[in-house]
Amino acid sequence: MVYLLLSAWSLLLVLFFSSAKAMHSLWWKPKSLERQLRRQGINGNPYRFLYGDMGDDQKARAVALSKPIDLTHRIVYRASPFFHQLLQKYGKRSMSWFGTTPAVTIYDTKMVAEVLIDRAHQFQKPSLNPHEKLLAMGVSALEGEEWANRRKIINPAFHIEKLKSMVPAFQKSCIDMVERWRNMTSEQGSCEVDVWDQLQNLTGDVISRTAFGSNYKEGKKIFELQKEQILLVMEAARIPYIPGFRFVPTSSNKRRMLIDNEIRSLLKDMINKKTDAISKGEASTGDDLLGLLVQYSNDESRGDHSITIDDVIEECKLFYFAGQETTSVLLTWTLILLSIHPEWQQRAREEVLSVCGKELPDFESISHLKLVTMIVYEVLRLYPPVTGLVRRTIKTAKIGDHLSLPAGVEVFLPTIFIHHDREIWGEDVEEFKPERFSEGIAKASKVPNAFLPFGWGPRICLGQNFAMIEAKIVLARILQQFCVELSPSYAHAPHTVITLQPQFGAQLILHQL
DSSP: OHHHHHHHHHHHHHHHHHHHHHHIIIIIHHHHHHHHHHTTTOEEOOOOTTTBTHHHHHHHHHHHTTSOOOSOSOOHHHHSHHHHHHHHHHOSEEEEEBSSSEEEEEOOHHHHHHHHHOTTOOEEOOOOOHHHHTTOOGGGGOOHHHHHHHHHHHGGGGSHHHHHHHHHHHHHHHHHHHHHHHHHHTTTSEEEEEHHHHHHHHHHHHHHHHHHSOOHHHHHHHHHHHHHHHHHHHHHHTSOOOTTGGGSOOHHHHHHHHHHHHHHHHHHHHHHHHHHHHHTTSSOTTSSHHHHHHHHBTOGGGGGGOBOHHHHHHHHHHHHHHHHHHHHHHHHHHHHHHHHOHHHHHHHHHHHHHHHTTSOOOHHHHTTOHHHHHHHHHHHHHSOSSOOEEEEESSOEEETTTEEEOTTOEEEEOHHHHHTOHHHHOTTTTSOOGGGGTTOSTTTSSSTTOOOTTOOGGGSOTTHHHHHHHHHHHHHHHHHHEEEEEOTTOOOOEEEESEEEETTOOEEEEEEO
C-alpha cells in the first residue's frame, strides 16, 4: 500500500513539474520577454498562446496572394503582407510572434549593421527545427569555430581565379538555353516563353557543371525534389512546431522524409563517383566544390576539423538550393523589368554590343558592362531574392544607444523594407532607376549599409560574385540574341516562398534579333 502511495505521489510530482515546465515555456517566459520589450517602447500584438501571430500572418498572405497587382514596383505589401501591416500599425520598431518566440523588427541601418557584424558575439542564426533542416544545413547553419573552419574549406571555390575558370561552364549552359530559344522562335521569329522555368533549368545546369562536374540532366531530379521539399517545409512552418510530431505518419510527414532520403541517396551517388574518379586519377580535388569537400571528408589529420560524408551532403544540398534558386529569381526579375522598361533594355543591349559585339561574353568583357551592372543592382534593390534576415540573441544584446534585447529574442532585419524606404532612397524609391547606382553602391543611398541583397558582415553570401558573374554573362547573351517584352498573359504577382518569386510565372515574348 505504501509503495502504491509513493508511486502515485511520484507520478503526481512528475506531472506537476512537467506541467510547470511546459507553462514556463509556453506562457510565463513569452510574457516575461514581452514585458521587457514593451518597457523599451517596442510595441506589437500581444502574445497569444502557442500560435502567436501565425493566424494573422496566414490571413494576410491569403488576401495578398488572392490576385495579382498592377505593373508597379510598389510590391512590399504583397511580398511581405503581415510585416507591412505591422509597419503601418506600430512603426519601424515592433515585435511579432511566430510561436512562442518574440521577433523584434529593426529598420535602422546602423543597427542592422551592428547585428550583422556582431563584434560582441551577441547573435546567432536561429536554430532550425527538424522540418527546416530537411532543406539544407551546411555552413549556413553552423556557428563559432565550426562555422569558421567550414567557411575556410569552401572559400577557395569562390576565389576570383577559380570563378574565372568557371566562365566556360556559364557560357556552355547559356549557349544551350539560347539555342533552345532560337529553335522555338525560328518559325515565327518570336514566341511566348515562361522564362521562370527556363532560367531555373539554366542555373541548375550551371550549378551542376561548376560544383559537381556533371550536367543538368544528372541533377534535374534533385532540383525537382528540392522544389517540392520547399513547399512542404513552408507548409509545416505555418503551424507551431510540436516536438515529435514529424514522426506521426501523416502524408506530408512521410513525403518530406521520402524526399530527403531520395535527395541524400542521389547526392551520395555523386560523391561516390567523385571519390572514385579522384582515386583513379581521373579528377582533381580542386576541380569543383565537391572535389574540395571530398578532400576534407574523413581526413583524420585535421582532427576535430574534418568533415563527414553527411557534412558533404549538407553542403551539396545548400549549394544546390542557394546557387540555383537565388540566381534564377534574380535573372527572372531582371528580364521582367527590362520588358516593363524597354528603354533600359535597349540601352543595355547597345552597351553589350559595343563591348562584346556578337562574341560570347566572357570574364573580361562583362567587367566593362557598367550599365548592365547598374541594372542588376537596381533589380536586387527592388526585388531582393531573400526578403529578410533573422538572428537570435544568445545573451543580453545591446544595439545602438538605448536598445537592450534579452536572450532568446529573434531580430528580424527586413531587407525588402529597407530597400523600399523613402527616407533612405528618396521619393523615387518605387521607381526603376538604375542610374542611382552610377557611382557605385556606397553612393546610391542616403545612408551607408542600406543595400543588403547578399547580407552583410562576416556571414555575407559566399556566392555573391559567382551569382553576379553568372547573371551578367546570361543577360549579355540574351540581349545579343533577343528582344523581350511582356506577354499579355503575364500577371505581376511577386510573392515570397523562401525567395521572392513570380507567383504565376514569367511569361515573356521573345523576339529573335
